[in-house]
Amino acid sequence: MCNIINACGEAARQLAALEPEDVVMRSGAAYDEKRKTYRLKYFGAWYEIDCQGRVSLPGHGEEIPYNDRTLIMQYLCSASGLPPRNRWLSFLELPEGAHHHGPFHVDALNPLAAAFSSLPDQFLRAATTLDGEPLPMGDAAARFMAFPRLPLAAVLWVQDEEFPARANILFDAVSPTHLSTASLWVLGVELATKLRTCLNPAVTGAVNWLGKEQRKEG
Structure with a gap:
């Protein structure tokens, strides 16, 4: 039903x-x-x-x-x-993050890596449209204030001869005090979608639950 x-x-x-x-x-x-x-x-x-x-x-x-x-x-x-704790958590480290970990890869991380697989400069330019600030992580990374007390980070590793591109979205350790893990899942997917939209305005979010x-x- x-x-x-x-x-x-x-x-x-x-x-x-x-x-x-x-x-x-x-x-x-x-x-x-x-x-x-x-x-x-x-x-x-x-x-x-x-x-x-x-x-x-x-x-x-x-x-x-x-x-x-x-x-x-x-x-x-x-x-x-x-306030932010300035310590990053992967999605899997969020409370009950394992329940949404697979879908988070499918809906957020894999599409983000595919979109910017060899485009670290475009990734950083896309980040600036969301007030992202560069971070010294991966091949390109940025910190975003999704909300006034809730930072996220997006990290890109570009493809090379040995490995495909990969991406990660990280959550400040304070995040679970502000939103449920299910809502943080949607928030992370929305960040990935907004970044991808900078390359292709026709991109739409996969999450509509x-x-x-x-x-x-x-």
Whole structure:
């Protein structure tokens, strides 16, 4: 049978019930009392979120993608207020990361490596579009502030005569205090997709489980 998951709607309901002062303190967002609107930086761009869960990017007329809207509201609801710990974890090291480790390779790491397999300079240029800052890792790497208190890193090793290209996305050790591992999986896939889109604007994300039908046995 089918189980409908409405993560976006649930996050919007949770956000509406929270005190803005508490949300601001935990998340690093700003709040406009007059407009009843939050402002939150997400991968280098300032988004506005109203108390009904509507998410917009000022000056950007297109609808904000479902996964981005959901992640933004989930972060506002569940951010712990803790700062980055400046220690990187692989996805497998996240709580119950083994449950999503295979799909994370398929949906994030393998496509990212394939897109930039011999293009480290383009990888770094793509990173700058998301406010990424270079890191001394691999053949090319960058650190991204996905949210004000939640950094990610993307690392590329280019292909050579012996080995194919490979990529990794790393999470600051504080990440599990802000979002669930399932949401961090989606966040990592969104980072990979956004980087790949810089090379090919036609790229679309493979992850659409948020708010979609998931089949269960029985």
